[in-house]
Amino acid sequence: MDHELLALGLLKLQKMHGYQLSDVVDKRLSHLTDLKKATLYNILARAEAQGFVTKTVSRAGNRPERFIFQLTPHGQARFQELLRANLQRAHAAYFADDIGLLFLSELPAAQARALLAEKRASVARTIAELERAVARHEPNTPAYYTLRHHLLHLRTERAWLAELMRSLKQRSVRQDILACLDAADANAAASQKNRKPSPKT
Amino acid sequence: MDHELLALGLLKLQKMHGYQLSDVVDKRLSHLTDLKKATLYNILARAEAQGFVTKTVSRAGNRPERFIFQLTPHGQARFQELLRANLQRAHAAYFADDIGLLFLSELPAAQARALLAEKRASVARTIAELERAVARHEPNTPAYYTLRHHLLHLRTERAWLAELMRSLKQRSVRQDILACLDAADANAAASQKNRKPSPKT
DNA sequence: GGGCGCATGTAATGAGTTACATGATTGA
DNA sequence: TCAATCATGTAACTCATTACATGCGCCC
Numbered sequence: 001m002d003h004e005l006l007a008l009g010l011l012k013l014q015k016m017h018g019y020q021l022s023d024v025v026d027k028r029l030s031h032l033t034d035l036k037k038a039t040l041y042n043i044l045a046r047a048e049a050q051g052f053v054t055k056t057v058s059r060a061g062n063r064p065e066r067f068i069f070q071l072t073p074h075g076q077a078r079f080q081e082l083l084r085a086n087l088q089r090a091h092a093a094y095f096a097d098d099i100g101l102l103f104l105s106e107l108p109a110a111q112a113r114a115l116l117a118e119k120r121a122s123v124a125r126t127i128a129e130l131e132r133a134v135a136r137h138e139p140n141t142p143a144y145y146t147l148r149h150h151l152l153h154l155r156t157e158r159a160w161l162a163e164l165m166r167s168l169k170q171r172s173v174r175q176d177i178l179a180c181l182d183a184a185d186a187n188a189a190a191s192q193k194n195r196k197p198s199p200k201t
Numbered sequence: 202m203d204h205e206l207l208a209l210g211l212l213k214l215q216k217m218h219g220y221q222l223s224d225v226v227d228k229r230l231s232h233l234t235d236l237k238k239a240t241l242y243n244i245l246a247r248a249e250a251q252g253f254v255t256k257t258v259s260r261a262g263n264r265p266e267r268f269i270f271q272l273t274p275h276g277q278a279r280f281q282e283l284l285r286a287n288l289q290r291a292h293a294a295y296f297a298d299d300i301g302l303l304f305l306s307e308l309p310a311a312q313a314r315a316l317l318a319e320k321r322a323s324v325a326r327t328i329a330e331l332e333r334a335v336a337r338h339e340p341n342t343p344a345y346y347t348l349r350h351h352l353l354h355l356r357t358e359r360a361w362l363a364e365l366m367r368s369l370k371q372r373s374v375r376q377d378i379l380a381c382l383d384a385a386d387a388n389a390a391a392s393q394k395n396r397k398p399s400p401k402t
Numbered sequence: 403g404g405g406c407g408c409a410t411g412t413a414a415t416g417a418g419t420t421a422c423a424t425g426a427t428t429g430a
Numbered sequence: 431t432c433a434a435t436c437a438t439g440t441a442a443c444t445c446a447t448t449a450c451a452t453g454c455g456c457c458c
Contacts, residue, residue, distance in 0.1 A: 001445075002300045009304045013379055019409050024382055032303065033295045039446055041411060064409040064454060083308060086301030087316040090323035094234045095354065098347040099203045100287030102233065103210045105343055107284060115288040122291035140368060141375045142306055146299040149361055153296065156357040160350055167341060174342045178214055181225055202417075220437050240418055242439060265426060265437040 003035055005082040007043050008071060011053060012079055017066035018044055029143075031130065031150055044069055052078050104168075105175040113168055120161040127154045204236055206283040208244050209272060212254060213280055218267035219245055230344075232331065232351050245270055253279050305369075306376040314369055321362040328355050 006029075010021055018041055025035045047053045052075030058066045071079070104112055130151045137144040207230075211222055219242055226236045248254045253276030259267045272280070305313055331352045338345040 002297045003445090005304070006300050009300075009307070010382070012307065014382055017409080018411095023408095028382070029303070031295075032299050034293060036447065037409095038411080038448080042446080045411090066409070079304075079307075083301055083304050084312075084316060086297065087305070087308070087313060088319045090320045090327065091297050092235060093354070093358075094232075095351060096203045096287065096292045098233050098350055099207050099210075100284055101347050101350060102230070102343045103206070103280075103284050104288075104346065106210070106213065106280075107288070111285075112288060115285060118289045119291045126291065138375065138377070138380075140372060141380070142303045142378050143380070145305065145365065145374075146302050149299055149302060149365075150296060152357050152361050153294070153354060156353050157294075160353050164346065164350075171341060173346075174339065176339070177343050179339075179342070179344070181211070181215055181217075181229070204417090218437080219439095224436095237419065238437095239420080239439080243418080246439090267437070 001043075001082075002086065003033065003039065004043055004047065005079070005086055006033065006035070007040065008047065008052060008075055008079040008082065011069055011071045012076065015068050015070040017058070017068050019066070021069070031133065032146060047075065050078075051075070101164075102177060105173040105177070109168060109172050113165060116161060116165055116168075120158065120165070123154055123158050123161065127151065127158060130154065202244075202283070203287060204234065204240065205244055205248065206280070206287055207234065207236070208241065209248065209253060209276055209280040209283065212270055212272045213277065216269055216271040218259070218269050220267070222270070232334070233347060248276065251279075252276070303378060306374040306378070310369055310373050314366060317362060317366055317369075321359065321366070324355055324359050324362065328352065328359060331355065 006025065007021060010016065010024060016024075019037075021044075022035070022037050022040050025033070025040070044053065044055075048055050048069070051072060053069045053071055055067045055069055058068050107115075130147055134144065134147040134151060137147060207226065208222060211217065211225060217225070220238075222245075223236070223238050223241050226234070226241070245254065245256075249256050249270070252273060254270045254272055256268045256270055259269050308316075331348055335345065335348040335352060338348060
């Protein structure tokens with residue numbers, strides 16, 4: 001679980017209380033993930049139960065109680081394990097966009113274009129933001145790398161959307177998603193030893 | 202939910218039974234998502250309960266019973282709604298890889314390089330597969346678009362990994378993830394009106 | 403005095419996965 | 431006859447989200 005990796009990793013760098021951890025993620029690492037407080041507190045509770053972190057109370061002035069979490073040696077090992085898995089694995093990286101893309105021909109072309117234009121605008125805004133963020137970071141630092149990686153993919157997305165919209169203008173999308181299904185049909189058909197050429201169930 | 206969109210969309214093109222639907226996704230649309238049978242049956246049951254599809258029994262020869270699902274007008278409307286949302290929205294697209302990337306400096310450089318090399322190899326394999334798949338498709342069809350989109354991102358990923366590994370060879374990664382935390386610390390510190398320059402909790 | 407920020411949680415819900423359960427047919 | 435494929439599900443579990451609950455301090 002990558003959120004666990006993130007939490008343990010940050011605690012490895014420095015012991016912190018939950019709210020503080022959540023703050024770091026929200027304010028400085030928001031391009032990495034959107035980690036909710038409830039989720040984080042949950043992860044910390046689990047990590048404590050499994051002995052990956054210890055929890056000690058601390059009071060500063062008369063602010064509310066804080067529970068400082070600190071990585072244990074056991075937690076260090078867990079962190080290493082999660083990190084290795086993350087770095088090695090090629091995440092199956094599915095794109096939710098592709099599912100919509102598959103049904104592009106089910107919408108009038110003008111509507112599809114309008115919706116894609118909104119998406120493109122939103123991507124462009126995010127790119128601008130990230131470019132500003134990347135400029136604020138020292139090159140060759142880990143945080144810089146994550147920003148640059150994200151940026152590269154967003155630029156790819158922008159280029160893709162441009163390509164797609166160009167091709168939607170020139171010619172409409174062919175509606176042969178059915179071609180994808182046919183093979184499966186043929187399959188089912190074959191196993192039934194049927195005679196009709198189009199033997200739907 | 203994108204799996205719901207996928208199921209309804211495929212049923213819009215053609216009524217099918219659950220196993221057949223699962224087969225289409227597994228065998229022909231595996232680059233879109235990894236949809237498990239249990240999940241799909243669940244989605245179909247939910248969709249039926251909400252009146253998006255009807256379920257009718259069918260027997261073909263003496264094969265097991267099948268339950269054919271067909272999209273209702275209500276289901277068509279739902280499909281349109283989900284499709285529009287999918288096309289318009291710029292998915293917050295977080296990259297799980299980035300979390301590992303953030304902690305790159307926590308691993309010996311040689312190990313990091315070895316793990317990244319494995320990832321790169323795995324990406325390269327997937328690219329080769331997709332290139333073969335894309336060649337089998339007619340251009341400007343929806344399925345072609347999804348393959349091409351996926352391919353573009355994988356190539357970006359491959360290029361990124363190459364860049365990263367080059368930069369790991371030349372100079373080691375700086376270990377200043379802490380710089381990210383500092384701002385949050387300063388924050389916390391300020392609110393406590395403390396005097397020490399490094400006032401950790 | 404009122405709202406925001408600090409600080410911690412719980413409960414309910416939902417989406418998805420794994421593993422299990424069942425039973426028929428078909429092909430090697 | 432044995433494994434694979436066809437075909438459908440249920441149950442238990444995990445992860446994450448939303449909404450709720452609490453209460454103090456600080457600033458305007």
